Amino acid sequence: MSWITSRHAIEATLQREAPGAVLYLTDLRGRNGDLQRLARSRGVGVKTVSGEWLRKRAGSSARGAALELGESPSRSSVVSLKDWLRRTPPGSTGPILALDHVTDPHNVGAILRTAYLMGVPLVIVPARRSVLDSDGVRRSSAGASDEVPVAVVPNLASALRECKRAGWWVYAADAGGTPLPEVPFDSAAVLLLGAEGKGVSPGAAALSDLTVSIPDRAPGGTTVDSFNVSVAAGILTYEYFRTVQPE
CATH class of the missing domain: 3.40.1280.10 (SPOUT methyltransferase, trefoil knot domain)
Known part of the structure; x- marks a missing residue:
């Protein structure tokens, strides 16, 4: 499994297909609330966890939000x-x-x-x-x-x-x-x-x-x-x- 911890990158990934992904949030305020709504609209599971739990699993760069990827999302940008x-x-x-x-x-x-x-x-x-x-x-x-x-x-x-x-x-x-x-x-x-x-x-x-x-x-x-x-x-x-x- 791999993690995305940048909110910009999380949002971009959720806008595309993210099969098997799970979004972890430390709270549902502000931009985290926006990510929660976007994830649910795309059929992605959302879990609320502590900041310590999130940093331990997703790394020190995780600050309030992290997306755990399931299958590797298709990269529509890759071309021949x-x-x-x-x-x-x-x-x-x-x-x-x-x-x-x-x-x-x-x-x-x-x-x-x-x-x-x-x-x-x-x-x-x-x-x-x-x-x-x-x-x-x-x-x-x-x-x-x-x-x-x-x-x-x-x-x-x-x-x-x-x-x-x-x-x-x-x-x-x-x-x-x-x-x-x-x-x-x-x-x-x-x-x-x-x-x-x-x-x-x-x-x-x-x-x-x-x-x-x-x-x-x-x-x-x-x-x-x-x-x-x-x-x-x-x-x-x-x-x-x-x-x-x-x-």
Whole structure:
């Protein structure tokens, strides 16, 4: 069994199918009362418990409400990359985001939240060590993880090759690349982001058409040498939409 403890994520899950789920509340006041009514309208059981009981079972992040999942809820947002590329003309929708070994749930959730708010049409993530169904992703995305189309692929390098064959250009975010203000984005852009510290893996980087760096104003000698990957995703996506109008 897994737990969801963010009220935003609980609400988003209850709006969809949640077979076998049970909602636990420490009281029925305010937003908890709203969750109780929503759960009952969706046929989900509701139980009132103590805060200590809830934290012991759902974790310390549970503050008054937690949803225990039964069967894994269907993720209507997961799509086939092959099918998506076949029906989507290159450059017609905005940039694709591709995540290379980004496995921190809070970063993945924040990226999905940014993708949703910026109108990103697709996010590509490798299946290996995927954290899509974790509570951390749901909490950080504020429910956006169930809204943004996501292609879960067995091999990221193969997925990038598939995108390139379909007419998309790959821009890898990494130090030492072309400064972002000077990048001539093609409308059919895949923005490739790597994990903090490791960056984009050599195999994925070799498939990029251009390496892009985000200028900073940090003083010399600082130990902080890169942007958080979710922040970088927001900056790159904003700059794309600022300079490019999808066809």
